[in-house]
Amino acid sequence: MRSIDGAVLDLKRLDLLATGDSIIHRLDARAKVITTLFFIVMVVSYKRYALAELTPFLFFPVITLALSNLPISYILKKIAAILPLALFVGLFNPLFDRETQVLLGPVAISGGWISLISIMGRSALTVGSAFILIATTGFIAVCHALNRLGMPRVFTIQLLFLYRYIFVLTEEATRTTRARELRACGKKGLGFSSFGPLIGHLLIRTWARAERIHMAMVVRGFSGEFHSRQINRFGHKEYLYVIGWSLVFIILRTEDITRIVGAAFTGIFS
Amino acid sequence: MHMADALLSPAVGITMWGVTAGTIAYCSTKVKRDLDDRKIPLMGVLGAFIFAAQMINFTIPATGSSGHIGGGLLLAILLGPYAAFLTIASVLVIQALFFADGGILALGCNIFNLGIFPAFIAYPLIYKRIIGRQPSPTKLSIASIIGVVVALQLGAFSVVVETVASGISALPFTTFVVLMQPIHLAIGIVEGLVTATVVSFVYTARPEILQSAMGTRPFGNISVRNIVLAFLALTLLTGGVLSWYASENPDGLEWSIAKVTGAGEVTGTEQPLHHVLAAIQGKTAFLANYAFPSKQGEKAVTEGVTAGKEGQDTSGRLGTSVSGGVGSLLTLTMAVLIGFFLRRETAGKG
Numbered sequence: 291m292r293s294i295d296g297a298v299l300d301l302k303r304l305d306l307l308a309t310g311d312s313i314i315h316r317l318d319a320r321a322k323v324i325t326t327l328f329f330i331v332m333v334v335s336y337k338r339y340a341l342a343e344l345t346p347f348l349f350f351p352v353i354t355l356a357l358s359n360l361p362i363s364y365i366l367k368k369i370a371a372i373l374p375l376a377l378f379v380g381l382f383n384p385l386f387d388r389e390t391q392v393l394l395g396p397v398a399i400s401g402g403w404i405s406l407i408s409i410m411g412r413s414a415l416t417v418g419s420a421f422i423l424i425a426t427t428g429f430i431a432v433c434h435a436l437n438r439l440g441m442p443r444v445f446t447i448q449l450l451f452l453y454r455y456i457f458v459l460t461e462e463a464t465r466t467t468r469a470r471e472l473r474a475c476g477k478k479g480l481g482f483s484s485f486g487p488l489i490g491h492l493l494i495r496t497w498a499r500a501e502r503i504h505m506a507m508v509v510r511g512f513s514g515e516f517h518s519r520q521i522n523r524f525g526h527k528e529y530l531y532v533i534g535w536s537l538v539f540i541i542l543r544t545e546d547i548t549r550i551v552g553a554a555f556t557g558i559f560s
Numbered sequence: 561m562h563m564a565d566a567l568l569s570p571a572v573g574i575t576m577w578g579v580t581a582g583t584i585a586y587c588s589t590k591v592k593r594d595l596d597d598r599k600i601p602l603m604g605v606l607g608a609f610i611f612a613a614q615m616i617n618f619t620i621p622a623t624g625s626s627g628h629i630g631g632g633l634l635l636a637i638l639l640g641p642y643a644a645f646l647t648i649a650s651v652l653v654i655q656a657l658f659f660a661d662g663g664i665l666a667l668g669c670n671i672f673n674l675g676i677f678p679a680f681i682a683y684p685l686i687y688k689r690i691i692g693r694q695p696s697p698t699k700l701s702i703a704s705i706i707g708v709v710v711a712l713q714l715g716a717f718s719v720v721v722e723t724v725a726s727g728i729s730a731l732p733f734t735t736f737v738v739l740m741q742p743i744h745l746a747i748g749i750v751e752g753l754v755t756a757t758v759v760s761f762v763y764t765a766r767p768e769i770l771q772s773a774m775g776t777r778p779f780g781n782i783s784v785r786n787i788v789l790a791f792l793a794l795t796l797l798t799g800g801v802l803s804w805y806a807s808e809n810p811d812g813l814e815w816s817i818a819k820v821t822g823a824g825e826v827t828g829t830e831q832p833l834h835h836v837l838a839a840i841q842g843k844t845a846f847l848a849n850y851a852f853p854s855k856q857g858e859k860a861v862t863e864g865v866t867a868g869k870e871g872q873d874t875s876g877r878l879g880t881s882v883s884g885g886v887g888s889l890l891t892l893t894m895a896v897l898i899g900f901f902l903r904r905e906t907a908g909k910g
Contacts, residue, residue: 504602
């Protein structure tokens with residue numbers, strides 16, 4: 291069970307990181323969104339047993355992480371928190387896929403184990419790049435970027451609203467559950483019969499709040515649109531970033547750099 | 561229930577992104593046209609409510625475990641299908657970006673699995689049918705429970721289809737179905753009960769909320785014919801695209817497609833991306849045989865070639881796997897070193 295406070299703090303911390311200033315932070319959000327999406331598609335496009343081929347893809351998160359001055363241990367911890375989940379989804383592979391794929395001396399490694407490790411690697415790469423995107427860009431900028439890339443206006447407004455009120459409502463939920471805990475005299479779990487009214491009350495208060503918010507917005511001239519002053523533009527740096535990384539990903543995908551490097555290295559010593 | 565990127569193939573991920581993006585665009589125009597702008601803040605705030613409510617756990621009687629509310633059907637009941645779909649989608653976007661609860665490429669799949677079924681199947685075809693014109697507490701409870709169970713069953717089944725079509729997990733189709741459906745039946749019953757208690761509570765405390773949602777406004781209504789037609793089109797589209805691009809595994813899906821088309825061997829099962837990349841690779845020629853070394857091995861394993869040939873294959877792969885291992889280590893070291901170097905550079909400047 292995840293504590294509500296902890297989750298909200300985590301959310302705030304990730305979003306606060308986006309207020310930093312670095313070469314990566316200053317790039318237009320669209321460039322970072324496009325590059326991250328392309329990176330993820332490239333990483334998952336490998337077949338089930340790809341492992342060595344995936345390692346060069348580490349360059350993208352490592353370099354952006356280094357250039358953006360983000361706290362490395364924090365991002366690593368966030369990735370590590372996801373890995374047990376990846377382990378769980380991949381756990382069936384060693385059970386169902388027992389064909390020997392690699393022989394390391396007397397030890398035969400089945401395809402299932404290789405694909406399990408490959409799944410973990412994929413998870414770390416894709417999740418890591420997503421966290422880095424948010425931590426260097428911020429959610430609001432990502433929303434505006436998606437909107438300018440063609441996401442419907444209504445959906446953008448909805449996302450921005452949702453994000454704004456997550457903080458308000460999670461705090462309210464925290465207060466509600468704390469109040470219940472204090473009155474529950476040490477009874478740990480929240481029972482079925484009190485859960486319905488508790489959530490129901492929260493819902494009714496939420497509804498009333500939405501009505502107040504709407505009135506306040508109408509008073510201030512809301513007509514279904516958010517207007518914002520956008521200062522970022524898609525310049526040379528952005529083109530360079532997107533095209534440069536895309537070329538790197540394509541080369542990594544077509545040429546097996548790992549094996550070429552490995553073969554060259556072992557060739558020197560043999 | 562939230563799928564991760566690591567188990568998806570690009571073909572499945574991008575197809576589902578397309579399907580979901582289309583639905584979002586359709587719902588957005590619908591909402592924009594039919595909407596009184598009162599609903600815009602309501603959608604956002606209710607999305608945040610679902611997000612917060614999912615963090616409050618309750619204990620499931622007699623099991624010792626805990627659960628939380630799902631929210632898909634509840635949103636559909638409160639907002640109507642189109643606005644509910646957009647709200648569910650936005651909750652999933654935030655969960656994916658901030659908590660890695662479901663991947664970014666998998667967002668299409670997740671929005672489809674958790675959004676389409678409650679909003680466009682369970683709500684109009686089950687919930688509204690049971691409620692009829694005169695709602696009562698009993699009807700509300702039964703409708704909520706059945707609605708949530710059906711939506712979750714359909715969602716779980718499409719998780720299985722999407723995962724198997726991607727071919728990264730080794731879990732066979734039938735085993736996966738046998739695992740997923742009963743688990744989600746149990747989850748569905750619990751979630752349905754909770755949804756029912758919340759809906760009944762709101763109905764007794766503020767009935768006008770439910771009435772306004774269910775009312776005669778065109779916003780909450782949706783015709784069955786449209787749903788059936790849309791789903792027919794969707795099935796044809798995804799079935800066609802997915803089967804065409806499906807992975808190389810001769811699993812149930814592909815096998816049945818081969819049977820249906822009458823072809824002895826399914827051709828064109830390569831992923832399109834691989835085709836493009838292979839074409840580029842053919843032009844660059846250098847080390848052409850190296851680039852997809854796992855493909856041969858994979859074929860040999862899946863097609864069940866004789867043991868002798870396989871042994872030969874394995875030993876052949878040993879050479880490449882050594883250079884692969886060494887190469888991986890070198891690349892890793894290089895990546896870390898470059899990271900440290902850049903870090904020191906930027907730290908020095910900043």
